[in-house]
Every structure is written in C-alpha cells, then in structure tokens.
Amino acid sequence: MKDKNKIYIPLLLGMACALGIFLGARLDLSTSDGLFSENPKKQKLNRLIDYIDYEYVDDVNTDSIVDVTVNRILENLDPHSVYIPKKEYDAVSENMQGDFVGIGVSFYSVGDTVVVIQPLEGGPSENVGIHGGDRILYANNEQLFGKNLSNDSIISQLKGEEGSKVSLKVLRQGEKDLLDFNVTRGKVPLKSVDAAYMLTNKLGYIKINRFSETTYEEFDMALENLRRQGAKEIALDLRNNPGGYLAEAINVADEFLKDDKLILFTKNKSGAIEKTYAQREGDFEDGRVYVLINEGSASASEVVAGALQDNDVGTIVGRRSYGKGLVQREMDLGDGSAVRLTIARYYTPTGRSIQKPYEENNEKYFNDYLRRYRNGELQSADSIHVADSLRYITPGGKVVYGGGGIIPDVFVPKDVDAEKEQISLLLNRGFMSRFIFEVLDENRNYYNSLSTKEFEKEVLIDDSMVADFLKYIRSHPPGLNIRITSYEPLLKQYLKAVMAEQLFGTNAFEQLKNADDRIIDKVIQLSKEKT
Incomplete structure (x- = not known):
C-alpha cells in the first residue's frame, strides 16, 4: 500500500500543478492596477x-x-465607441500613423498584371525612377x-x-527589354494635407483630409511655403474631414491663436476638467x-473651427458641421x-458641447444627414433649428x-443639382x-x-473623350445610366x-477641381471685401 502511495502522490501533485497552470492561463487573474480584478x-x-x-x-x-x-456592448454606449478586430487593426493604425513601410506605389490590377498608377511622392519607387504605367512583372523573381x-x-x-x-x-x-x-x-x-496653393495673390489655400500623426508637421510646412509666396490670409479647408488625433488639431489651432487663449476643455465621468490653451507663438x-466646413467635418475638425470661432478669430464658412463632441482613447x-472607448466630452472655449443627440439609436444618428437634407438645412441657414438654451x-x-x-x-x-450630383x-x-488611367496608358511616354x-x-x-467616358461607364457594372x-x-x-x-498628385487635382467651388468662391469674395 505504501508503494502505491509513493506512485500516486507524485502523479496527483503533477496533475494539480498542470491544472493550476491551465486555470491560471485561462483566468489571467492579474490585479496590477485593479482595472481587471475579478467580479461576478x-x-x-x-x-x-x-x-x-x-x-x-x-x-x-x-x-x-x-x-x-x-x-x-459598445453599441449600447455611444456611436463612437468602436471595436477594432485584430485583422483590421494594422490597416486602421496605418491610416492614422501618416506613413507605412513599402515600395510606395499605387496600382491597379489590369487583366492579370500589376500596373503602377503613380509612384507615391517621397517614396522609394519614385526615388529609383519607377513611372506611372509601369508593369511590375516580378518581385524577387516571384x-x-x-x-x-x-x-x-x-x-x-x-x-x-x-x-x-x-x-x-x-x-x-x-x-x-524588362527594366x-x-x-x-x-x-x-x-499625406493628410491634400493641397496647398495660392487662390489669389494674398489668399492661400490648405486642405486637410484628416488629422493623423503627421498633420501638424505637414500643415506647418504648407503654411510656411504659402507665406513665402505672399499669403496674408489662409483658407483652411476642413470639409469632409472626419477628425483624428486631437493633439494635431490643437497644434493647428494654436497657429492662429495668441498665447493663453483657451482652445478647448474636456470633462470626464468624474467631472474632472482639463483645459488646453494656446502655448506658443x-x-x-x-x-x-477662413475655415471651410460642411456636414462631413467632424471631431478634430470641429475643435479647430470651434476654437477659432469662440475666440473671435477668422470666419467660419460653409454649412453646419457633423456634431461630434466625444473624445476616444484607444485601448489594447x-x-x-x-477598442476606441469614449472617455470624455470636449467643449469649445465658450462652454459649448457640439455633440448632437444620440440617445435614440445609432442608425438614426448616422443618418442625420438625410434629416438635414429633408428639412432644407443644406439649402438655407434659416432651416437650422437650435434651442435658445x-x-x-x-x-x-x-x-x-x-x-x-x-x-x-x-x-x-x-449644390444639389441632379446632374452635378451624378458627376460627383x-x-x-x-x-x-x-x-483616365486607361486613357493615359494609351500614350504613356507623351x-x-x-x-x-x-x-x-x-x-x-x-467632346470625343466625354463620349468615350459615357460609353465606358455604361459598359461597366453596375451600368449607370448617366445623362449629361x-x-x-x-x-x-x-x-x-x-x-x-x-500625373502630378493631389495638389494639381484640387486646383482643377476647385475651379468652380461655391464655398471657395465665397471665401475669395469675402477676402476681396476685406481689402
């Protein structure tokens, strides 16, 4: 009997240890900061x-x-607390980092071949001389x-x-031969700064598409370049800019505000208030x-617009912005x-919360654009109804x-003209x-x-190219029937x-596209009136 005990005791101890390791791995009872301690x-x-x-x-x-x-769980909190699955995390992070590691080309798959649309400015492919239209046939002999x-x-x-x-x-x-x-x-x-160029001999234009980690650096370089060209006024285009990093928006606003001017303040669930002021010259x-906004300008874009408006700096031009006044923090x-979890609300310097209501449901919240369209708000400022409180x-x-x-x-x-909407x-x-890629590809050398x-x-x-384009869209799914x-x-x-x-990048694109832009035309008119 004693011999059997000698055999069973080590076996039982081993099983107990194994079970302990298994349970420890499963339960992860770390209590280093109390945040993840057990509860029912x-x-x-x-x-x-x-x-x-x-x-x-x-x-x-x-x-x-x-x-x-x-x-x-997150859907029951607020519309902007979101989950980022593992498979999507790298792409989401890359978009906000301001850069990625690679060879630096945009491309289409044409037939069965990788064709370069254009090498990205400042990337490795541009540096070695790869051109738009090049077919990449092999990579490391693959x-x-x-x-x-x-x-x-x-x-x-x-x-x-x-x-x-x-x-x-x-x-x-x-x-x-192959090259x-x-x-x-x-x-x-x-790049988060799509364009920076002169609208008139004194009015410069900067368009920011989002607030990434490099936005302020890009913006500062663009602003300095326009100043060297004689810019005394700036049209800062934040239309359809969904936001991003709050710190980058604060830095941009700081360029237009004198020291010690309040940019915004935040308030968390415990009521703690944190104020942010302009800190440098x-x-x-x-x-x-002039800050250009529309119904697609949200979050960090609204921080910039609200900070300048509440400090009586500049002129806000366009249409009412999206209405997102919640601050998120990314948590691993x-x-x-x-998860990007809402941790605070932010307020403009006068104390305004610009967060639109979200208590009913997320679908109604995200479809608020349709409500604005139907009640005429996009056509008339008189249709914007706000409580006097x-x-x-x-x-x-x-x-x-x-x-x-x-x-x-x-x-x-x-502009809600049906044909213009179709073109957009x-x-x-x-x-x-x-x-256009196919048109260019017919005569790349030229x-x-x-x-x-x-x-x-x-x-x-x-006219013949327009006719070719209309024929092109009618022959490609979903076969849109466009009448121009x-x-x-x-x-x-x-x-x-x-x-x-x-051929030349987003700066050239914006200059040509903006040639008949209503809001930009209005800014140019306001600039001339101030002369």
Missing part, C-alpha cells in the same frame, strides 16, 4: 464562453462570438502576372520590413483665416484587437450655439480614375514627359482634374 459580471461572461467552448454540441468559433459580444492574385497577395509581396530590399522586373512602354529596379523598402508618407496669429485588448456669447459679442455641430458665420448652400458620384466611385504648365496648356478634354447635358463642361473639368492627379 466578468466571471459570468467567461463561464458562458467556456461552456460553449467545451460543452456545446457543435464546433463554434468562440472568437467570433467574443467579437459580436464586444460590438453589442511572378506577379497571370496568377489572378488578390490585391492583398500583391501588397504582401511588395511590402516588407523597413530597410529590406526587393528586386523588381518592370515592363515599360517603348522599352524592348531592373532594386528598391529599398522604406517609410512612405500617407503661432506663425499666423496676425493673419486672417491583449490579442491584437483594440444652447446659446452662447463669444468675448467679441458674437452669438454661437451648441447642441449639434458648428454653425458657420457665413452660410453657403449645398462618378468621381467618388472611381469610374473617372479607372477611365503624358509622362509633360510638365504641369505643359499639361495645363496642351491637354484638352474634348448642360454640365458637360463640369465633367470635362473633373476628368482633367483626375488626369492631373494621376
């Missing part, structure tokens, strides 16, 4: 998932159950054509670690600024996924309102981009040889703008 609610969810894992009659992917559960590769597969071949090298074999129009390029992968800028404190969930006064005596977006100082109605739809859905001035003078979008009559000149303008973008 967490135990209930853990136990349910374990029951499904071990007892449910069919095999179930419990990871997907967890994802659904997290999403449902064939990239004739395989029906997905975009993800192609990207995985071209991306890699910073400093790593990739050998490319490229087919170029007019060249008999060899040895590209060192590096950081490729994802800005480059444009004595210049005039430990498995490569993350949300009325505030700036130090200069201007009346401003909270409760759902920044109401502009100067209202400009939205064609642009936004990529029909123009793909068509188009790639043009300077911007030569392009402006020599390249004309004629009186707005053919606008279609020509947009087609040339897209051509300029593929």
Whole structure:
C-alpha cells in the first residue's frame, strides 16, 4: 500500500500543478492596477464562453462570438465607441500613423498584371525612377502576372520590413527589354494635407483630409511655403474631414491663436476638467483665416473651427458641421484587437458641447444627414433649428450655439443639382480614375514627359473623350445610366482634374477641381471685401 502511495502522490501533485497552470492561463487573474480584478459580471461572461467552448454540441468559433459580444456592448454606449478586430487593426493604425513601410506605389490590377498608377511622392519607387504605367512583372523573381492574385497577395509581396530590399522586373512602354529596379523598402508618407496653393495673390489655400500623426508637421510646412509666396490670409479647408488625433488639431489651432487663449476643455465621468490653451507663438496669429466646413467635418475638425470661432478669430464658412463632441482613447485588448472607448466630452472655449443627440439609436444618428437634407438645412441657414438654451456669447459679442455641430458665420448652400450630383458620384466611385488611367496608358511616354504648365496648356478634354467616358461607364457594372447635358463642361473639368492627379498628385487635382467651388468662391469674395 505504501508503494502505491509513493506512485500516486507524485502523479496527483503533477496533475494539480498542470491544472493550476491551465486555470491560471485561462483566468489571467492579474490585479496590477485593479482595472481587471475579478467580479461576478466578468466571471459570468467567461463561464458562458467556456461552456460553449467545451460543452456545446457543435464546433463554434468562440472568437467570433467574443467579437459580436464586444460590438453589442459598445453599441449600447455611444456611436463612437468602436471595436477594432485584430485583422483590421494594422490597416486602421496605418491610416492614422501618416506613413507605412513599402515600395510606395499605387496600382491597379489590369487583366492579370500589376500596373503602377503613380509612384507615391517621397517614396522609394519614385526615388529609383519607377513611372506611372509601369508593369511590375516580378518581385524577387516571384511572378506577379497571370496568377489572378488578390490585391492583398500583391501588397504582401511588395511590402516588407523597413530597410529590406526587393528586386523588381518592370515592363515599360517603348522599352524592348524588362527594366531592373532594386528598391529599398522604406517609410512612405500617407499625406493628410491634400493641397496647398495660392487662390489669389494674398489668399492661400490648405486642405486637410484628416488629422493623423503627421498633420501638424505637414500643415506647418504648407503654411510656411504659402507665406513665402505672399499669403496674408489662409483658407483652411476642413470639409469632409472626419477628425483624428486631437493633439494635431490643437497644434493647428494654436497657429492662429495668441498665447493663453483657451482652445478647448474636456470633462470626464468624474467631472474632472482639463483645459488646453494656446502655448506658443503661432506663425499666423496676425493673419486672417477662413475655415471651410460642411456636414462631413467632424471631431478634430470641429475643435479647430470651434476654437477659432469662440475666440473671435477668422470666419467660419460653409454649412453646419457633423456634431461630434466625444473624445476616444484607444485601448489594447491583449490579442491584437483594440477598442476606441469614449472617455470624455470636449467643449469649445465658450462652454459649448457640439455633440448632437444620440440617445435614440445609432442608425438614426448616422443618418442625420438625410434629416438635414429633408428639412432644407443644406439649402438655407434659416432651416437650422437650435434651442435658445444652447446659446452662447463669444468675448467679441458674437452669438454661437451648441447642441449639434458648428454653425458657420457665413452660410453657403449645398449644390444639389441632379446632374452635378451624378458627376460627383462618378468621381467618388472611381469610374473617372479607372477611365483616365486607361486613357493615359494609351500614350504613356507623351503624358509622362509633360510638365504641369505643359499639361495645363496642351491637354484638352474634348467632346470625343466625354463620349468615350459615357460609353465606358455604361459598359461597366453596375451600368449607370448617366445623362449629361448642360454640365458637360463640369465633367470635362473633373476628368482633367483626375488626369492631373494621376500625373502630378493631389495638389494639381484640387486646383482643377476647385475651379468652380461655391464655398471657395465665397471665401475669395469675402477676402476681396476685406481689402
């Protein structure tokens, strides 16, 4: 009997240790900061998932159950607390970082071949001489054509670690043999400043598409360049800018505000208030600024507009902004996924909360644009209804309102002409981009040889190209039936703008597209009136 005990005791101890390790790994009872300490609610969810894992009659992917559960929890909080699954996290983070590591090209898959639309400015491919229209046939001797590769597969071949090298074999129009390029992968800028150019001899224009990690740096360089060109006034275009990093928006606002001016304050669940002031001598404190906003300007964009409006600096031009006054913090969930959780509300310097109501449901919240459209708000400032209890006064005596977006100082109605809307739809859905790519590809050597001035003078979008474009969109799914009559000149303008973008970048695109922009025209008029 004693001998049997000698055998069983070590065995039992071993099993106990194994069970302890297993349970420890499963429960993760870390209490380093008290945030993740045990409580019955967490135990209930853990136990349910374990029951499904071990007892449910069919095999179930419990990871997907967890994802659904997290999403449902967040949906019951507010519209801007969101879950970022592991598979989406890198792409989401990359968009906000301001750069990525790769060879630096935008491309289409044409037939079965990778074709460069354009090398990205400041990227490795531009530096080694890769051109728009080049066909990348091999990467490190790995064939990239004739395989029906997905975009993800192609990207995985071209991306890699910073400093790593990739050998490319490229087919170029007019060249008999394949060209060899040895590209060192590096950081490729994802620009948040789309354009910076002069509208008049004193009025500069800067367009910011989002607030990423590099926005202030890009903005500062653009502002300095425009000042050297004689800019005494700036049109800061934040239309359709959904926001981003609050710190970057604060830095941009600081360029126009004198020291110690309040930019915003935040308040968390405990009522703690944190105030943020202008802290440095800005480059444009004595210049005039016009901030362009619309119904797509949200969050960090509204911080900039609200800070300037409440400090009686500049003029806000356009239409009422989106109305997002909640602050999120990204929190790691430990498995490569993350949650962006609302941790505070922000207020403009006069004390306004510009967060629109979200108590009813998320669907109604995100479809608020339709409500604004139907009640006529996009056509008339008189259709904007705000409770008088949300009325505030700036130090200069201007009346401003909270409760759902920044109401502009100067209202400009939205152009809702059906044909113009159709042209914008064609642009936004990529029909123009793909068509123009094919046009350029027919004569790459000519188009790639043009300077911007030569392009402006020599390249004309004629009636035959418009007819070809209309034929093109009718022959491609979903086969849109577009009718263009009186707005053919606008279609020509947009087609040339897209051509300029593929040849010279977003700055050239914005200059051509903005040629008949209502809000920009209004800013130019206001600037002339102030002379």
